Amino acid sequence: MKKTTKKAIKISLIALLSIVILFIGFNLLLLYTPFWILMPREIQEEAVQFKLSKNLKESSTLDNPTASLLFLSNKSEREEMISLMFDKNKPLEKRYLALKTLGVWAKYSSFEEREELGEFFEEIISDLENPESLRLEALYNLKSLGKAKNTNILKETAMQNNTSPELRWTAIINLAENQNPPQELFLERLKNDPDDTVRFKAAQAIWETASPEIIPALLDIASDKNNRPSSRDYAISAIRNLAVKRDIKNEEEIDDLVPLLKDEEYRVRVSASEALLALTGKDWAIEPGDEESLFRE
Numbered sequence: 633m634k635k636t637t638k639k640a641i642k643i644s645l646i647a648l649l650s651i652v653i654l655f656i657g658f659n660l661l662l663l664y665t666p667f668w669i670l671m672p673r674e675i676q677e678e679a680v681q682f683k684l685s686k687n688l689k690e691s692s693t694l695d696n697p698t699a700s701l702l703f704l705s706n707k708s709e710r711e712e713m714i715s716l717m718f719d720k721n722k723p724l725e726k727r728y729l730a731l732k733t734l735g736v737w738a739k740y741s742s743f744e745e746r747e748e749l750g751e752f753f754e755e756i757i758s759d760l761e762n763p764e765s766l767r768l769e770a771l772y773n774l775k776s777l778g779k780a781k782n783t784n785i786l787k788e789t790a791m792q793n794n795t796s797p798e799l800r801w802t803a804i805i806n807l808a809e810n811q812n813p814p815q816e817l818f819l820e821r822l823k824n825d826p827d828d829t830v831r832f833k834a835a836q837a838i839w840e841t842a843s844p845e846i847i848p849a850l851l852d853i854a855s856d857k858n859n860r861p862s863s864r865d866y867a868i869s870a871i872r873n874l875a876v877k878r879d880i881k882n883e884e885e886i887d888d889l890v891p892l893l894k895d896e897e898y899r900v901r902v903s904a905s906e907a908l909l910a911l912t913g914k915d916w917a918i919e920p921g922d923e924e925s926l927f928r929e
Contacts, residue, residue, distance in 0.1 A: 710737070714752060724763055731756065731766060735773030750777050758785045764796050771802045775809070783810055787817055797827035804830065808837035815842050822870075823853050823863050835866035839873035844880055847871055851888050854900070865903045868892070872907035886911050893918050 716722055717730040731753075738749040756762055756770035771789070774780055789795065789803040804821060807813055821834035838846060853859055853867040868889070874880065889911070892904035898921025908916045 710734070717752070717756070720761070724766065728766055728769060731769050731773065735769070735776060738773065738777055746777055747781070750774060750781055753777075754780065754782050754785050757789060764799060768796070768799055768802060771799065771806060775802065775806050778809070780806055780810055783807060783814075786810075787814060790817060790821060793826055797825075797830050800825065800827070801830045801833040804833050804837050808841050813837060813841040815846055818842075819846075819849055819853070822866060823859060828862050831860070831863055832866055835870045839870040839877065842870075842874065844874060844878055847874065847880075847885055851885070854892060854904075855888070857896070861897045861899045864897065865899050868900070868903040868907050872903075872910045875907070875910050880911065890916075 713730045713734055717727055717734060719727065734749055734752070738746050741749070753770040753774045757767050757774070759767075767789075771786075774786075780786055786803045786807050790800050790807065792800065800821070804818065807817070815838065818834045818837045822831050822838065825831050825834065838850070850867045850871050854864045854871070856864070871885065871889070875885070886908065889904050889908055892900055893908070893916055895901050895904070898919075901918040901921065905916045905918050908914075
């Protein structure tokens with residue numbers, strides 16, 4: 633009986649000690665990471681995948697920028713991070729990390745801070761001496777903030793054929809999310825951009841933001857046999873998606889699309905058939921073609 637009592641007391645003491653240790657540990661967690669505990673769940677989940685550097689500016693290894701949000705609640709830390717982002721004498725990886733960190737911070741900052749950071753990101757984008765990876769990250773940061781303050785920078789970037797396609801299409805996506813999207817620019821990129829993905833993103837921007845008044849311009853691109861097959865295809869796709877989105881049943885557009893059913897490009901014929909189906913609700917027969925030609929740009 634005594635042995636049983638002693639064993640029970642021992643178990644109780646161990647359990648009590650465990651509770652005390654857990655209690656102390658939990659309070660230490662609250663004491664040393666109060667800001668972290670209050671961070672949104674997605675930030676916490678992203679940051680735990682990386683080690684936390686106590687001094688980003690002097691760290692030789694790159695840690696998750698999200699984790700450094702712990703330090704950016706201090707204004708002087710943010711100012712130093714901004715300075716690091718612009719400093720061309722610093723290693724690119726550190727500038728990139730500073731930029732990425734500020735982009736995450738901007739999502740949870742005040743309206744005034746978001747406006748200021750947006751202007752800084754635009755400066756990074758417009759400076760052609762900056763590496764493309766840095767300019768691209770600034771574009772993504774700007775997109776996450778919503779409407780850009782200076783759309784001219786985005787327009788210039790979208791038109792720079794000597795930059796990476798991803799820079800151009802990201803600029804187009806940003807422009808599509810702003811007020812008064814530049815439809816003429818989207819049409820020009822749809823017709824003339826050398827990259828297929830950029831042309832598609834331009835067409836997508838059109839059908840997501842334009843009014844039906846743009847359909848004649850799209851028909852001009854689709855009907856011009858001097859244009860790339862993909863440009864013509866995407867122009868017809870834009871018409872089809874506009875028709876579905878706006879519930880358009882316009883006989884004039886139908887009449888203009890019908891000749892494309894006999895176009896020499898199989899890709900154009902297929903696209904015209906699909907657009908006419910959306911406009912009329914009935915199937916339109918076309919001459920079969922080489923399946924590989926559907927992927928000819």
